[in-house]
Amino acid sequence: MSTLLSIEAPKRNEEGADVVFVRCIGRRKVRVKACGGPDGWHQWGAETSVLGDNVAAIEAWADGMRSAYEAG
Secondary structure (H helix, E strand, O other): OOEEEEEEOOOOOOOOOOEEEEEEEOOEEEEEEEEEEOOEEEEEOOOHHHHHHOHHHHHHHHHHHHHHHHHO
């Protein structure tokens, strides 16, 4: 199980990402990159178990982004 440490803007070398979720697994930090599109969101940069841990966070992020765009 990983722990969410922060949500950040992507660095220059993280091309294609809209957002980065920094998660901790033991003493190791992992940067999960994510982007949204017309067919939903996508994430990459970590093993499947960590991506699974990040689903609730990325769904909340995607819902927030949709609400912001709808608000205009």
